[in-house]
Amino acid sequence: MTNVASRKLAFFEGMKVTEIKKNIPHPLLISLSTGGLSVECPWRLMSGGKIVLGQTDFLHQEQKEFNRGILDKALRDKTIRCVEWLDDCYLLRIVFSGNYVMDLFHDSGSQEGWELFGNGDFSFISLPGGEPEMIEKDEQ
Template identity: 25%
Template sequence: MDSFDFSCIVGRVITGVQHIKPSQWSFTVQPSLGIGVECPWRILDAGRIAISSEDHLQQYGLPASIDAASIATNLLASRPVIRIEVRESTADLLLEFEGYLRLEVIPFSTGYESWNIFGPSGFHVVAQGGGQLCIRREPMT
């Protein structure tokens, strides 16, 4: 696997999570980074599942459907990333935040892209099917 130094995300804060139909998610990382996700994700709070992409729009007997994007934004918005890991063989993306929160992005496909991280300086990292990373470091024109 080609390597990329993901430490540029440490200290940053996710300021918003958005669901883009049908199955895309956007995590806005300040300043000037983004994480696009097209696979299941979940947020753990002190080791327990607090919310996941699978919960979005489910009602589970509640008065209203769950807005996973809003809940994820509320959980993550004020907490900086303290550690990031990308598992080499699977491209699982794991971000740990202050306050015992953890975002886990779990690729499930051998063929489809699962997530990508991009920034204004031109770097773009894509988790391809099967757990491979494709890393581009040149500015986009």
């Protein structure tokens, strides 16, 4: 990723998680103080080098509320410390306060994977096939 894109992703640093919801059609929506993250692809939440929760756990019917509670407890009111795009493996990594790291990895050739957006500013989106695109408001 270019230095310009890296600087733009720094926009999200310091934002606080305000709400976590499971929406339709988006399996996961994380609201931020001035933006959000919509996730339609596999993800995992890690702490201390271990997976705390992943998309499969989160969608598991029999423990859905329990797992949603784990995610909410882990991320609510946490602050984004760093957002990284790992170009060699098409992975979006978000580092939160409290020693939590969320990895999002696209797994579809025909569907979008995730969108990280700032309210009225810009959007960083994973297009079908995994290629990322930065969309700025003045381009729309």
